[in-house]
Amino acid sequence: MTEQELLSHIFAELKKVAPECDPVELAPDENIREALDIDSFSFLRVLVGLNERTGVDIPESDYGKLSTLAAMTRYLMARLP
Amino acid sequence: MGEFRMPSLGADMETGKLVEWLVVPGQRVKRGDIVALVETQKGLFEIEVFEDGIMGEPLVAAGQTVPVGTLLARIEAGTAKAVFTEVRTEPTVEKTTEPSPVSKPQETIPAQPTISSERLSCSPSARRLALELGVDLATVQGTGPRGAIQRSDIEAAAQAKTITSPQATAAPAESAGDTPETRMRQAIAAAVSRSNREIPHYYLATEIDLSHPLQWLEEENRQRSMRERILPVVLLLKATAKALRDVPELNGFWLNDRLQVQPDIHVGFAIALRTGGLISPAIHHVDRLSLGELMQAMADLIERTRSGRLRGSEVTDATVSVTNLGDRGIKTVFGIIYPPQVALIGFGKISERPWAENGMLGVRRCVTATLAADHRATDGHQGALFLEALNRHLQQPEAL
Numbered sequence: 117m118t119e120q121e122l123l124s125h126i127f128a129e130l131k132k133v134a135p136e137c138d139p140v141e142l143a144p145d146e147n148i149r150e151a152l153d154i155d156s157f158s159f160l161r162v163l164v165g166l167n168e169r170t171g172v173d174i175p176e177s178d179y180g181k182l183s184t185l186a187a188m189t190r191y192l193m194a195r196l197p
Numbered sequence: 198m199g200e201f202r203m204p205s206l207g208a209d210m211e212t213g214k215l216v217e218w219l220v221v222p223g224q225r226v227k228r229g230d231i232v233a234l235v236e237t238q239k240g241l242f243e244i245e246v247f248e249d250g251i252m253g254e255p256l257v258a259a260g261q262t263v264p265v266g267t268l269l270a271r272i273e274a275g276t277a278k279a280v281f282t283e284v285r286t287e288p289t290v291e292k293t294t295e296p297s298p299v300s301k302p303q304e305t306i307p308a309q310p311t312i313s314s315e316r317l318s319c320s321p322s323a324r325r326l327a328l329e330l331g332v333d334l335a336t337v338q339g340t341g342p343r344g345a346i347q348r349s350d351i352e353a354a355a356q357a358k359t360i361t362s363p364q365a366t367a368a369p370a371e372s373a374g375d376t377p378e379t380r381m382r383q384a385i386a387a388a389v390s391r392s393n394r395e396i397p398h399y400y401l402a403t404e405i406d407l408s409h410p411l412q413w414l415e416e417e418n419r420q421r422s423m424r425e426r427i428l429p430v431v432l433l434l435k436a437t438a439k440a441l442r443d444v445p446e447l448n449g450f451w452l453n454d455r456l457q458v459q460p461d462i463h464v465g466f467a468i469a470l471r472t473g474g475l476i477s478p479a480i481h482h483v484d485r486l487s488l489g490e491l492m493q494a495m496a497d498l499i500e501r502t503r504s505g506r507l508r509g510s511e512v513t514d515a516t517v518s519v520t521n522l523g524d525r526g527i528k529t530v531f532g533i534i535y536p537p538q539v540a541l542i543g544f545g546k547i548s549e550r551p552w553a554e555n556g557m558l559g560v561r562r563c564v565t566a567t568l569a570a571d572h573r574a575t576d577g578h579q580g581a582l583f584l585e586a587l588n589r590h591l592q593q594p595e596a597l
Contacts (some may be wrong), residue, residue, distance in 0.1 A: 123391045130414070135473060155524040156428060157499055176418045176426060 117170065117196055122189055133158035135156040144186040171197045199272040200338050201232065203257075205265045206512050207388065210237050214262040215269060222315045224252045233269065235509065238384035239476055240377070244509040246332065248340070250274050266336040278578055341571050355381040379473035392533050396451075397572040398533055407547055408561045410594040417488075427492045430521050433544050433564070435491055435597045436528045437519055438462045438483035446575045447568075448517045456539065456574040463536060465515025466495065468502045478537060479515035489597060507571035523547055523564065532569040537572035543589075 125182055130139040134152045142151055149159055163182065172195045174182065182188040203213045216234040226232060231243045232252065253271035257263055337354045339346035375383075410432050418426045419430055441448040441462050449458040462484045465477035478501075480486075480494050501507050517538055522530050523546040530543025545565040552561040570580050590597060 134471065153471075156430075157496070159427065160426070164423050174423065176415060 119193060122170065122192055122196075123185075124167060125169045126162075126185065126188060129162045129169070129178060130154075132165065133161055142185050145184050147183050148185065148188070149183065166192065198274055199246075199247055199250055201270045202338055203235070203263050203265050203269055204244060204509050204513070206235070206237050206242055206509050207239065207384070208260055210239075210265055210384075211235050212262050212264050215257050215259055216241065217259050218254045218255055222252055222254045222270075223415060226250060226252055231508065238380040239474075239512070240381070240507075241505045242507050242509045242512065246272060247402045248272060291480060339528075378473050381470075381472075384463040385474060388535060391534050392536050396534050397538060398569050399572045399577055399580065400567060400569050401577065401580045401584055402529060402565055402567040404550070404563050405566055405588050405590065405591055406552060406561045407564055407591065410591050411547070411562055413594040421567070425492075427488050427490065428495075429547060430523070430544070431488055431492045431495065431596060432591065432597060433521065433566075434464060434466070434480070434483055434495070434519060435486070435488060436587050436590040437517075437542050437597070438446055438464060439590045440583050441517060442484055444579055444583040446579050447570060449539055449574070450516070450537040451536050451571055451574050453541050459516040461516065463514050463516045465518035465538070466498065467518065467520040468499055470503065476502050476507070476512065477518050477520075478502055478511040481514075517542070519544070529565045530567050532567065534569055534571055538584075539574040541569045543567040543569065 127139045130137070130148070130152065133154055137152045139152065142148065147158075148154065154162070159179075163179065166172070166188075167174060170192055172192050174191075178191070181191050203215070206213065214236040218233050220226060220230070221233045226246050227249045228247055229245050231245050233244045235242050235244050250272035255270050257267065257269045263269075278532055315514045337346050337350050356475055387477055393395075407429070411429060414427060414429060414432060422429070445458050446456065448462055449456055451457075461482060463481050464483045465478040465479050467475050467477045469475050478498055480498055483491060486494060498507075498511070506517070515535070515538065518532070518535050518541045520530055520532055520541065521544045523544055526546050527565045528545040528548075530545055532541035532543045534541045543566070545567075547562055549560050550563045552559050552563065566584060568580050
């Protein structure tokens with residue numbers, strides 16, 4: 117999976133929980149939850165969706181390491197099966 | 198034979214639009230089946246029937262907006278057995294022992310001149326209750342044998358009437374140009390205005406050390422797949438329900454000048470909609486669900502709330518409400534009670550705070566829990582007992 121493909125997966129999952137937003141406009145280091153006004157339940161859904169799309173298991177203690185687009189991409193790219 | 202009427206879906210609803218029939222005349226339905234979609238100010242809801250039978254001809258066509266209580270269709274009894282399941286335990290031949298000189302003259306007044314006598318299958322005792330409570334028998338759905346109106350039906354109607362009394366719903370008339378967002382605000386405005394006007398709130402707050410329950414939850418979540426992991430708010434919900442079992446006076450309705458404690462604990466969970474506004478649908482029997490089941494129930498409810506697939510009953514039968522504003526960095530919530538409920542429990546953000554205990558200062562993960570309660574129904578003492586019980590249950594997460 118290329119970084120571009122991963123990004124499109126991330127955008128697709130964000131779009132599911134925040135349909136009226138355009139995640140493409142997120143800055144790489146912007147806090148996703150704050151920028152898109154996503155609650156903890158919806159954010160968990162995004163992570164579960166990404167887990168299913170990428171096969172990367174994200175321990176709960178790592179949830180904080182995926183708070184921006186840049187961090188999320190880095191974290192997942194490093195652990196792709 | 199039963200009747201399917203436009204239900205009241207909240208403190209603020211006067212009319213509802215029948216958007217779509219999901220069954221056809223002649224179709225067999227059973228209790229709990231979804232038969233229609235109804236649109237209110239708060240969105241679209243799936244409406245279920247409360248009895249078994251065969252769907253009659255629709256009396257209201259799709260697309261029509263009608264007042265709450267309007268007969269939408271009759272439900273013919275399917276089989277004798279189906280009818281029998283609907284017969285509720287009623288104090289049938291209640292001895293009219295009440296020496297009621299006051300109500301005597303009233304009895305001679307025909308309950309409602311507008312209704313034909315054949316619809317008035319109603320015991321004298323139920324009829325008297327209807328007079329006492331000012332319930333229009335024509336609007337009452339009988340659940341007794343052959344649709345007879347029973348005392349329990351009158352009580353239910355009185356409750357619905359309280360909820361939708363015109364005085365309480367000062368919402369401006371719906372105008373054609375209103376957006377769904379505007380109508381949502383109007384619905385919320387009507388409910389909270391009534392709450393602030395009628396309910397003498399009192400507020401209590403306490404800090405709860407969540408270090409131990411959160412550690413326990415992290416350990417528990419390590420053994421769960423991502424999909425099955427439990428959010429901290431689930432612990433808060435379950436502990437709330439268990440504390441309500443200890444202090445049941447906070448779980449109920451203020452109706453007809455008295456507190457009516459409810460046996461079941463259905464927690465209305467405030468869910469913010471992305472388009473603005475909020476809905477507090479009920480998670481049923483929270484005290485009986487395991488943490489995993491509760492997480493699933495909450496997830497299901499949030500998904501369906503946000504996609505507009507709530508059932509009508511879910512927005513009407515909450516016995517208490519919980520609002521969790523922790524995600525927004527809020528420390529303390531001072532809530533407004535949703536009438537006719539008598540309590541609202543609020544949770545703020547879980548954060549690290551200095552914590553003094555046994556002469557030592559440490560850092561703990563804490564949450565501020567608040568109670569907004571109806572002072573007509575309870576006093577501060579009971580409220581304090583509730584918050585104490587909430588803390589006690591949270592400190593024993595393995596027992597939740």
